[in-house]
Amino acid sequence: MDKRIYNLIGLARLRLRLQRVMEGVVTGLIASCLVWMVLLVLYKTHWLAADAMWSWAAGGVVFPAIGLVWAFLHRIEHSDVAMALDTTNGLKGRLTSAYCFLELPPDERTPFMEAAIRESEGHLDGVRVAPSSPFAIPRDALAFVLVGAALGLVLVFRPPVVQGTLPPIVDPVVDVKPAFDDDQVDIEREKWQELREELAKSEDAEAQALAGEMDELFDKLDQKKLDKEKFLTEVDEIQNKFFEDKDDGWKPLLEELKKVSDEVEKNKHTEDLAKALESGDLDKVAEELNKLADKIDKGEISDRDLEAMARKLEKMASKFEDESGRLDKMLKDKEEELEALRKKLEAKKEGMSDKERKRLSRLERDLKKLRKKSSAFGKSGKKRALKRLSKATKEGSKMARSVKKRGKGAAKGKEGREQAQKDFKQNMGQASKELKNMDKQVKTGQSMDKAQAQINDMKEQIRRQGQQGEQQVASRDQFNQKASGQQPKPGQPQGAQPQSGQPKPGAQSEQKPGQANGNKASQKPGQANGSKSGQKGGEKGDKPGSSGGSAPGDKDGEGQDGMKGGQADGETKGKGIGEGEGDRKLGDATGLKDKKFEDKKVEGKMDGEAPVKSEVILSAASKGFATQGYKDVFVEYKDVAEEVLESEEVPPGYQFYVRRYFDMIRPRGDGE
Amino acid sequence: MSKAAAKKGGGAPEEIVRAFREDLGRIQDEIGKVIVGQEEIVQGVITCIMADGHVLLEGVPGLGKTVLVNTISHVMDLQFERIQFTPDLQPSDIIGTRMAVEDERGSMHFEFQKGPVFTNLLLADEINRATPKTQAALLESMAERSVTVASTTHRLEPPFFVMATQNPLEQEGTYPLPEAQLDRFLFKLIVRFPSLDELDIIMDRTTRGVKVSADKVIDRERLLEMRRQVREVEIAKPVQRYALRLLRATHPDMDEATDMVRQFVRNGGSPRGAQAMLLAAKVNAMMDGRYHVGPEDIQAIMKASLRHRVILNFEGEAEGVQTDDILSEILKKTSVKG
Structure with missing residues (x-):
């Protein structure tokens, strides 16, 4: 009997659960339909791509699943089911009571409970489960139908589509602030083109690779793809790749050759050889040695000269040998020192002190560098070339001595001379070949050095740009434009017009008295007024460290080169390049108060028509009164400037501006 | 209730109920x-x-x-x-x-x-x-x-x-x-x-x-x-809770209260009202020859048990609302299931 009651209740529960599952699924389907409808609308109005729509639509299936699971897991009380059975079958709570009493332990049931259970038995046969848990149309069915219909309508309905094309997808514009402006890039590229031609002649693969990378770098600069940071990063990479372990062995070699030239230049027969050695042109050295051999062979050299020349050549040979063995000796010395130190330190019981450990470490580092250098020196062929040179000069000396001995033993002397001449020529041929190879390497090394210098220059420019204010940058740009013969663009700030051109009216209007730039130096009482001398004063004042256009006029005695006596009228010339006083303070004040001068303020004009310096020089050359072409003048001046920069203690920052200046005014194209 | 208490009434339940019904009849x-x-x-x-x-x-x-x-x-x-x-x-x-x-x-x-x-x-x-x-x-x-x-x-x-x-x-x-x-x-x-x-x-x-x-x-x-x-007639918990829900429904501040109760009733039935319902329902069940109380028993005596315990508010009095109408609504809207 118990089982029958439970079965009845269980069956009714199952039916109720199924009904609820149906309800849950229908409710979930309504939610899905709503979601699908939204997706469809979005898709039809082009807010959503087809792929995305299908993906989301697939996700919509989740809702019925959730409804199903929720309905299935929803708790249905047995007593409620029993009550429903009682109600629908008119059992007056018999099943409910019987079920509740049955749930109690048997010993807790009262006789009335047992009687109630027994009494309910008689009513079980007529119990119908279906009315208590009927399968009915889900209550949300109507809503589902309506939503489904709406979905169908949306599916069929085609909204008017605006047939306008979508805006093209453009790559996001990255606001790259170029590392250099166009003018700077042009200047650097021109410099690089000259250098590139030199590198192109080289057969060295590394040089070719460097040329390629530099070309790429300049292309990026042209396209304004590099900002300062990226530029520095790329440049660092190039430097690390090509210049870090660069073989600079040719430098000591050329230095050594110059020293040798001192030894041989005092002899008239070896003068040319000395010049060739001094110039570092190894190709020419080989040629001169051949010529010397021919002279000896033809008897054009006296015995005395021969003797002297032999001595010179011997000395030269020993020099070459010295240079060749110098590195080996240094290496050997270092190794010995290191070994000695290590033994000494190992012998100590307490171990090494910090100082000793550092010393050992330093020695090991030096040794490593030396080995590397030695290895590079050997591999590069320079060592071999030096040996050849040494041998050739020895043979030359030998030949000279053999010619000198001709009178003593003709046969023997002749044989010896012929043999010496033969050996000399043979060695000279080999040496010449080696020297030519070495010459190429030297030239390549020089070109790479220039490239490195240019890269360093560019980095320095970047560094200085970072230090300059906007006004100063604008000022520099104007300077560049003027230097390259362009007019300043309208609207550009002109107050900071540098001193490249002649002072122009209006240029001074923005400057306070006493704060003049290079041009303004010429406007003070007793100073040159906007004349050439005034320009020079400015130029010189700018040269040594007057960064950002600070002018000689700021300092006493500056920029006064053309104004001696306080009567400068603008026609007085300055001292000339390299003779200025820089920004050093010179002498006392001019004491103009006692003179009958009156202050006169001359307004400069920044947008005047005056030519830039390069134009002046070029036009002068074209008019015919110049005796030298601009190119020659430029080279001459630049050499002088370089010489001064190297000989004097000029701060690197100042050197930079001097070099930049010459870069600006350098001759272009075929300009004479 | 213990078995001893049930036996105190004398005889089997079936016999007790039968005699009760006969005498009452x-x-x-x-x-x-x-x-x-x-x-x-x-x-x-x-x-x-x-x-x-x-x-x-x-x-x-x-x-x-x-x-x-x-x-x-x-x-x-x-x-x-x-x-x-x-x-x-x-x-x-x-x-x-x-x-x-x-x-x-x-x-x-x-x-x-x-x-x-x-x-x-x-x-x-x-x-x-x-x-x-x-x-x-x-x-x-x-x-x-x-x-x-x-x-x-x-x-x-x-x-x-x-x-x-x-x-x-x-x-x-x-x-x-x-x-x-x-x-x-x-x-x-x-x-x-x-x-x-x-x-x-x-x-x-x-x-x-x-x-x-x-x-x-x-x-x-x-x-x-x-x-x-x-008093020996049994009442199952769901049925008893049904009676209690009906009682709570007469209180306007309870969750079970109907709209009419909230609108017209000042005070609902006391726990003594629930006691009255259950006792009367037991009598009703025995009269019907059952050993347990069913929801129908509760429904049969509910109005008689509660109508004098539900106090109308002024609005209810003014509107002439009958307490029986309120109780009818409670019966109608309160589910037998818990």
Whole structure:
């Protein structure tokens, strides 16, 4: 009997659960339909791509699943089911009571409970489960139908589509602030083109690779793809790749050759050889040695000269040998020192002190560098070339001595001379070949050095740009434009017009008295007024460290080169390049108060028509009164400037501006 | 309830219920010989007697209330008293008083003279005409089944059953029963006016000189036994909770309250109302021959049990809302399932 009651209740529960599952699924389907409808609308109005729509639509299936699971897991009380059975079958709570009493332990049931259970038995046969848990149309069915219909309508309905094309997808514009402006890039590229031609002649693969990378770098600069940071990063990479372990062995070699030239230049027969050695042109050295051999062979050299020349050549040979063995000796010395130190330190019981450990470490580092250098020196062929040179000069000396001995033993002397001449020529041929190879390497090394210098220059420019204010940058740009013969663009700030051109009216209007730039130096009482001398004063004042256009006029005695006596009228010339006083303070004040001068303020004009310096020089050359072409003048001046920069203690920052200046005014194209 | 308690009632449940039904059936039959119609009232009164409760009848005079109580006392072989409540009725008129009495030797002493409350069935006719003081005198006897006079408590002999009546028409010069006193009544029954056929029969019986009398069916002991048996009827938890939900639904501030309750009810039924429902439902179940209480039993006695316990608010009074309508709505809207 118990089982029958439970079965009845269980069956009714199952039916109720199924009904609820149906309800849950229908409710979930309504939610899905709503979601699908939204997706469809979005898709039809082009807010959503087809792929995305299908993906989301697939996700919509989740809702019925959730409804199903929720309905299935929803708790249905047995007593409620029993009550429903009682109600629908008119059992007056018999099943409910019987079920509740049955749930109690048997010993807790009262006789009335047992009687109630027994009494309910008689009513079980007529119990119908279906009315208590009927399968009915889900209550949300109507809503589902309506939503489904709406979905169908949306599916069929085609909204008017605006047939306008979508805006093209453009790559996001990255606001790259170029590392250099166009003018700077042009200047650097021109410099690089000259250098590139030199590198192109080289057969060295590394040089070719460097040329390629530099070309790429300049292309990026042209396209304004590099900002300062990226530029520095790329440049660092190039430097690390090509210049870090660069073989600079040719430098000591050329230095050594110059020293040798001192030894041989005092002899008239070896003068040319000395010049060739001094110039570092190894190709020419080989040629001169051949010529010397021919002279000896033809008897054009006296015995005395021969003797002297032999001595010179011997000395030269020993020099070459010295240079060749110098590195080996240094290496050997270092190794010995290191070994000695290590033994000494190992012998100590307490171990090494910090100082000793550092010393050992330093020695090991030096040794490593030396080995590397030695290895590079050997591999590069320079060592071999030096040996050849040494041998050739020895043979030359030998030949000279053999010619000198001709009178003593003709046969023997002749044989010896012929043999010496033969050996000399043979060695000279080999040496010449080696020297030519070495010459190429030297030239390549020089070109790479220039490239490195240019890269360093560019980095320095970047560094200085970072230090300059906007006004100063604008000022520099104007300077560049003027230097390259362009007019300043309208609207550009002109107050900071540098001193490249002649002072122009209006240029001074923005400057306070006493704060003049290079041009303004010429406007003070007793100073040159906007004349050439005034320009020079400015130029010189700018040269040594007057960064950002600070002018000689700021300092006493500056920029006064053309104004001696306080009567400068603008026609007085300055001292000339390299003779200025820089920004050093010179002498006392001019004491103009006692003179009958009156202050006169001359307004400069920044947008005047005056030519830039390069134009002046070029036009002068074209008019015919110049005796030298601009190119020659430029080279001459630049050499002088370089010489001064190297000989004097000029701060690197100042050197930079001097070099930049010459870069600006350098001759272009075929300009004479 | 323990098995021992069940056995105390004597016999198997089936036997107990069968005997109960037979006796009750005969009682109803005998009463039916005298009282024409009014089956619901008769059943309600019998239910109250079996549930050890009191009943408040509301109806116009002359509907046979006194006859009914008189008949029941006769059928059940119980003592019967009737008190007509008037405004000048004193408590001592109900419960009795101490009187100076001369004994055989001629000396005087006080002796307690029992009032009409010392009976088995008491008819408090038109109870709302007495003053509250007098009504309160009945209160103790109804609740405590005892009377205290001059610091002496006198217990009333069981069974003690009060059937009070009140006239709904004449409100002038009446003292409506306070809520506390109303709560003492198990049922409040509305005595309807007899139908034409019933009136016809009543006229025939009362105007022709035909003497109709009812026979005794059970005695006092049997009645007390039946009362005990009623309490052994079981009630399942879901059914009991259904009764309790109905009770809570009469309170406007409860979750189960219906709209009407929230709008028109000032106060709902007390826990004593739930007790009344369950006891009466048990009697109802036994009358139906069952050993358990079903939802139908609760529904059958719900209105009679709660209608005098639900107090309407001003709006309800003003609108003339009937308490039975409110209870009907509660029955309709409260689900049998939990």
